[in-house]
Amino acid sequence: MAKDRKLVFHIFRHNPNDPDSKPRLQDFSLEETPRMTLFTALTRIREELDPSLQFDFVCRSAICGSCAMLVNGRPRLACRTRTAELPERMTLLPLPFFRLVGDLSVDTGSWFREVGLRVESWIHTTQPFDPQAQEERMSNDQAQLIYELDRCIECGCCVAACAAAQMNSSYLGPSGLMRMARFLADPRDQRTNAAVFEVIGTEDGVFGCVGFLACDDYCPKGLPFAAQLAYLRRKMALTGLRPSQNDRRAAVAPFSAQKSH
Amino acid sequence: MTIYTDVLVIGAGLAGERAAIEVASRGFKVTILSLVPPRRSHSTAAQGGMQAALGNMTKSQGDSPDVHFEDTVKGSDWGCEQDVARLFVTQAPVAVRQTSYWGVPWTRVVAGSRQLPDGEVIEETQEKEGLIAARNFGGTKKWRACFASDGTGHALVYTLDNVVIQLGVEVHDRVEAVALIHDGQRCYGAVVRDLRTGQLRTYVAQATVVATGGHGRIYGHSTNAVINEGTGMAIAQDTGVVPLGNMEAVQFHPTGVVPGDILVSEACRGDGGYLLDKDEHRFMPDYEPEKKELASRDVVSRRMVQHIRKGFGVESPYGPHLWLDIRHLGKKHIETNLREVADICRDFLGLDAVRQLIPVRPTQHYSMGGIRTDINGRAYGLAGLYAVGETACWDLHGFNRLGGNSLAETLVMGMVVGGRIAQDLEWLEMPFPQGVVTALIQDATRQVEERVRHLMAGGPEYVYDLRNEMSHILLEKVGVFRNEKDLTEAVEGLVKLHQRASQLGLRSSGVGANPEVAAALRLPGMIRLATTIAYGALKRTESRGSHSREDYPYRDDANWLKRTLATWSPGADLPSLSYEPVRITELPPGDRGYGEGKVVSAKATTEGERVHG
Amino acid sequence: MMPVDAGSHSQPQPRAARISSVDSGAQWSARAKPWTALVRPARAPAFLEMALSVSGLGLAAFMVMHLGLLFSVLLGTTTMNTLAGFLERYYLLQVGVAFLLIFFVSHVFLSARKTPARFGQQLALVRHIRSLKHLDTWTWGFQIVSGVALLAVVAIHLWVVLTDLPIQADKSGARVYQLYLWFYVPFLVLAESHLSIGVYRVAVKWGLLSRRLAHPILLVWTALVLSLGAAILVTLYRVGGRL
Ligand SMILES: Cc1cc2nc3c(=O)[nH]c(=O)nc-3n(C[C@H](O)[C@H](O)[C@H](O)COP(=O)(O)OP(=O)(O)OC[C@H]3O[C@@H](n4cnc5c(N)ncnc54)[C@H](O)[C@@H]3O)c2cc1C
Numbered sequence A: 001m002a003k004d005r006k007l008v009f010h011i012f013r014h015n016p017n018d019p020d021s022k023p024r025l026q027d028f029s030l031e032e033t034p035r036m037t038l039f040t041a042l043t044r045i046r047e048e049l050d051p052s053l054q055f056d057f058v059c060r061s062a063i064c065g066s067c068a069m070l071v072n073g074r075p076r077l078a079c080r081t082r083t084a085e086l087p088e089r090m091t092l093l094p095l096p097f098f099r100l101v102g103d104l105s106v107d108t109g110s111w112f113r114e115v116g117l118r119v120e121s122w123i124h125t126t127q128p129f130d131p132q133a134q135e136e137r138m139s140n141d142q143a144q145l146i147y148e149l150d151r152c153i154e155c156g157c158c159v160a161a162c163a164a165a166q167m168n169s170s171y172l173g174p175s176g177l178m179r180m181a182r183f184l185a186d187p188r189d190q191r192t193n194a195a196v197f198e199v200i201g202t203e204d205g206v207f208g209c210v211g212f213l214a215c216d217d218y219c220p221k222g223l224p225f226a227a228q229l230a231y232l233r234r235k236m237a238l239t240g241l242r243p244s245q246n247d248r249r250a251a252v253a254p255f256s257a258q259k260s261h
Numbered sequence B: 001m002t003i004y005t006d007v008l009v010i011g012a013g014l015a016g017e018r019a020a021i022e023v024a025s026r027g028f029k030v031t032i033l034s035l036v037p038p039r040r041s042h043s044t045a046a047q048g049g050m051q052a053a054l055g056n057m058t059k060s061q062g063d064s065p066d067v068h069f070e071d072t073v074k075g076s077d078w079g080c081e082q083d084v085a086r087l088f089v090t091q092a093p094v095a096v097r098q099t100s101y102w103g104v105p106w107t108r109v110v111a112g113s114r115q116l117p118d119g120e121v122i123e124e125t126q127e128k129e130g131l132i133a134a135r136n137f138g139g140t141k142k143w144r145a146c147f148a149s150d151g152t153g154h155a156l157v158y159t160l161d162n163v164v165i166q167l168g169v170e171v172h173d174r175v176e177a178v179a180l181i182h183d184g185q186r187c188y189g190a191v192v193r194d195l196r197t198g199q200l201r202t203y204v205a206q207a208t209v210v211a212t213g214g215h216g217r218i219y220g221h222s223t224n225a226v227i228n229e230g231t232g233m234a235i236a237q238d239t240g241v242v243p244l245g246n247m248e249a250v251q252f253h254p255t256g257v258v259p260g261d262i263l264v265s266e267a268c269r270g271d272g273g274y275l276l277d278k279d280e281h282r283f284m285p286d287y288e289p290e291k292k293e294l295a296s297r298d299v300v301s302r303r304m305v306q307h308i309r310k311g312f313g314v315e316s317p318y319g320p321h322l323w324l325d326i327r328h329l330g331k332k333h334i335e336t337n338l339r340e341v342a343d344i345c346r347d348f349l350g351l352d353a354v355r356q357l358i359p360v361r362p363t364q365h366y367s368m369g370g371i372r373t374d375i376n377g378r379a380y381g382l383a384g385l386y387a388v389g390e391t392a393c394w395d396l397h398g399f400n401r402l403g404g405n406s407l408a409e410t411l412v413m414g415m416v417v418g419g420r421i422a423q424d425l426e427w428l429e430m431p432f433p434q435g436v437v438t439a440l441i442q443d444a445t446r447q448v449e450e451r452v453r454h455l456m457a458g459g460p461e462y463v464y465d466l467r468n469e470m471s472h473i474l475l476e477k478v479g480v481f482r483n484e485k486d487l488t489e490a491v492e493g494l495v496k497l498h499q500r501a502s503q504l505g506l507r508s509s510g511v512g513a514n515p516e517v518a519a520a521l522r523l524p525g526m527i528r529l530a531t532t533i534a535y536g537a538l539k540r541t542e543s544r545g546s547h548s549r550e551d552y553p554y555r556d557d558a559n560w561l562k563r564t565l566a567t568w569s570p571g572a573d574l575p576s577l578s579y580e581p582v583r584i585t586e587l588p589p590g591d592r593g594y595g596e597g598k599v600v601s602a603k604a605t606t607e608g609e610r611v612h613g
Numbered sequence C: 001m002m003p004v005d006a007g008s009h010s011q012p013q014p015r016a017a018r019i020s021s022v023d024s025g026a027q028w029s030a031r032a033k034p035w036t037a038l039v040r041p042a043r044a045p046a047f048l049e050m051a052l053s054v055s056g057l058g059l060a061a062f063m064v065m066h067l068g069l070l071f072s073v074l075l076g077t078t079t080m081n082t083l084a085g086f087l088e089r090y091y092l093l094q095v096g097v098a099f100l101l102i103f104f105v106s107h108v109f110l111s112a113r114k115t116p117a118r119f120g121q122q123l124a125l126v127r128h129i130r131s132l133k134h135l136d137t138w139t140w141g142f143q144i145v146s147g148v149a150l151l152a153v154v155a156i157h158l159w160v161v162l163t164d165l166p167i168q169a170d171k172s173g174a175r176v177y178q179l180y181l182w183f184y185v186p187f188l189v190l191a192e193s194h195l196s197i198g199v200y201r202v203a204v205k206w207g208l209l210s211r212r213l214a215h216p217i218l219l220v221w222t223a224l225v226l227s228l229g230a231a232i233l234v235t236l237y238r239v240g241g242r243l
């Protein structure tokens, strides 16, 4: 890497709890160090330059989804962004769409919780749990597929990147649809096609998706949006044509079809 | 503002949520508090697996709760409560199956034969196909760690949080409990700072459960999340009546990457990874011919530090380290089963784990100690206060936790303690003395307000300077190896820091959800935790599990088959220590079968000192 | 439909559920009924979504057919005249026009539902497209602009051609030569890019093609259609010049 770079960060500042605070960009500069990430940089800015700077890091290893922000216009996980990949001057903005908590911190948690409620993000079953019994069997391929669709870390990058969400604030968002896909893939969930249609067969659901596939391009976990959104759209279109369809759904798009890129 | 609820759960990690589910499903109103949205809790970071004796693999044939029990007790170096361990091992299979019922996509057994990286060929039977699979973990006799691909913690947290949503349990996120409300006898709830606005509010509850996870961040370099600052332990200790148990028992994980301290999973070694030194020599078999890289964590960490001290470490700008080698596991294995590890190497170190070595060294990882509770999760010292998960010292782990036993503990303990709380609420009449409680609430709130005012008024000390000094002391003097000189210096240094912490002032305005205020409010409690660790370690003149004294290299069952309890009276400089015996119900102290294994046995006091090799 | 009670599709009640536990062994059963739809869900969105794609594809098919027919001029003006005469004689032209108008009008209305109506939304969209610099998002913005432009251009084109029937190569050539070349060149590019992007969107939205495959296929396709169109225009221009 180029040695001795002096990095300049243009950082969005606004504290909604302070009546005197106006949204603005503030500049901070730091000497770059080897293997510096935006986590290291922002932590140093807070500790050395301005202890009031707000941002969210938790795991600092790209698994908790706390630290998404716009880095030069693109939604990214800040903890996983090495400064060496970026030009000397960079702009950091909070994710759009979500409510601002302050500076770079936004309230993704409340929104994702709401989505969880809307898609009833749990296994719907009439089967009781028997603590004495052996676990139910499942093929490993099936388990892997569910896991693959369950890897979302609710960072909000996809939602922030999706133009449909910017235009329609009640859109379930790519991650909300992916959540539904995860339960559709799960044989333990007994919801019928028609019940699923009620949740996502709407303009705020899969038919609100315009197919930008920015979700597919910006999801830091590489969730298979292209394949899954297309699958949901087909499935819901068919169910929409035959709305009395109360049957158990058929198997999902096969695992091999998931990896579109 | 005061919010009333039946049960207040502070912490939305696996332990807190599992307890909340249990209580809520029995009809009580539960409110969960969390620093961050529940799914961001540090439990999501666990990749490796969860121990439960299901015995579905060929390599786990013959496994049973009994074997799991034995592994756990040996792992703890006989520091654990054996009745707790027994309860734990019998419930772990139920807990894991229940999560499967709730939707966790556990990796399943695939019938057929496959070759292990060391050349051995194993055959999984048709009969077990589709049942929950397991992988090998350090310190266990059988393959017992159930796992969901490379994201066990993630899958568990998301599934449990789904159940929490389903049950309609209220979760208030972005809040921080800063003090417990109590009268020295009974706990009534907590004073909470809203991290969105900086305002204070109070929660009043029949039962308060602390589930705030570990304290790793006091060490600065830790595999823990940056929010794991031990605040739950600190506010319990601040009551002056609740003791913390075995705080000197701190686990170091053998494989934190350098730099960055991000954990690469135990599964790397479980699946057949090697540790190499600067000459790319595989050194573990030299020390541990039988278990090699798979001895328990404390042993491997110590061997690594030992080997580095002998001059075999790889020099780097971030200090010496060793190599982890998983190249021979093959591209396919690394990119599926160890994908998270490959991602970490690529994204944070810029290296390709399929072709390159991974720089690692032992890094603070887990706190065996915590708020001391009985087998029902009731904290010592205050009625109505409970603790679960890593923050508790239920004492399942003694002086060393086995990999995979922590996730299992969060679920089993959450389930058991949640049930116990519900029973306590049903059977014990615990009415609030209304007037008294109101006074207590006001009092507790006033105290916190006073602290904030004091900070705003200004002082010469800067929170991040003190914090870094604290971490530095712990890292340098209370690490993997300990001795009297270092520990004495550590205690002295921390006492001074604690005094300086009363002079904290702010450098920013402190208005609203100001992070500097949050850090400054936390710091004194963190320094007290650090002091408790160092002081407990200084007083414990033996080596047991992760607590390794260079000046007392033997496990001393004659004098130290007991647990440290540390309470901190308001205004004191040091904790006051007392000890309680370890409960041994089944397995008498003996040889762990790995590690240095030097023991001063309990009989030695009468028969003269006898040292086992 | 299965009979279901009204409660079974609302949010779960905190106290209703029971989860097995160590001591009680109580049973977990979240809800008593299977999950069936309570009400007939609104089908319109599903229908409109499919209709949009069908109308777009229909128009695309028309345009290809239409270029195919014009291609006959390359084989000589008489071929084109014969073909045009044939179409008119058997009312195929009229059928084509009717077909076109239905698809065109429905396509305009259906796509209008997708485009942001309020100024605030438009502003958000423009800002988003500019900051994100994401190809597929950008092309959608282009789709809206090109669509609106096509609305006007196609209307003019239809007016000009259909008020001057029958279709004859010489007439067309004269038109192109005298005035309309600089109308048709951008028209061709506009229509083709809207069409290609549209077909691409249909393909990825419904999962007919993966993106990796769609990109090269559409590039080849675009090149083909553009050169075909250009060849037709050049020929017509020559025909017009010879007159
Ligand atoms: C990198 C890593 C990998 C691991 N891998 C494994 C593994 O493979 N297997 C295994 O068994 N164990 C593993 N562990 C250990 C295990 O993950 C943890 O011990 C366990 O998840 C702790 O769960 P918990 O519920 O007690 O705490 P956490 O999950 O840490 O949750 C703590 C909760 O408390 C909240 N909180 C904290 N303080 C406050 C406050 N003051 N007020 C309000 N809320 C507060 C937080 O917001 C959070 O919600 C790993 C640990 C690490 C660090």
Ligand code: HEM
Binding pocket: A210, C052, C053, C054, C055, C056, C057, C059, C060, C063, C107, C108, C111, C112, C114, C115, C143, C144, C146, C147, C148, C150, C151, C152, C154, C191, C194, C195, C197, C198, C199, C201, C202
């Ligand atoms: C006349 C005015 C026109 C307007 C205003 C218009 C507008 C639009 C818009 C906004 C879309 C995007 C819809 C979406 O992606 O969801 C679209 C899609 C499309 N258009 Fe047009 N268009 C017009 C004419 C045409 C013509 C002449 C053709 C054929 C040559 C055509 C072919 C398509 C196709 C194939 C799609 C993709 C449909 C889909 O996404 O489902 N359009 N149009």
Ligand code: HEM
Binding pocket: C063, C066, C067, C070, C096, C097, C100, C154, C157, C158, C161, C162, C167, C171, C172, C173, C175, C176, C180, C184, C187, C188, C191, C228, C229, C230, C232, C233
């Ligand atoms: C039934 C309706 C239509 C008829 C009868 C028709 C007829 C013609 C004719 C005769 C020409 C030759 C040029 C001329 O005479 O001016 C032409 C050219 C053209 N038309 Fe149409 N057209 C129809 C609809 C459309 C539509 C809907 C589109 C757009 C999607 C379109 C796009 C074009 C283009 C781009 C050219 C230029 C030819 C080229 O570049 O190769 N036409 N059309």
Ligand code: SF4
Binding pocket: A065, A151, A152, A153, A154, A155, A156, A157, A158, A159, A174, A175, A178, A218, A219, A220, A221, A222, A223
């Ligand atoms: S789907 Fe991907 S981008 Fe979207 S929230 Fe989940 S992890 Fe983030």
Ligand code: F3S
Binding pocket: A161, A162, A163, A164, A165, A173, A174, A208, A209, A210, A211, A212, A213, A214, A215, A216, A225, A229
């Ligand atoms: S970006 Fe948005 S519009 Fe659809 S394809 Fe992805 S959800």
Ligand code: FES
Binding pocket: A056, A057, A058, A059, A060, A061, A062, A063, A064, A065, A066, A067, A068, A077, A078, A079, A080
């Ligand atoms: S801090 Fe957890 S994803 Fe970045």
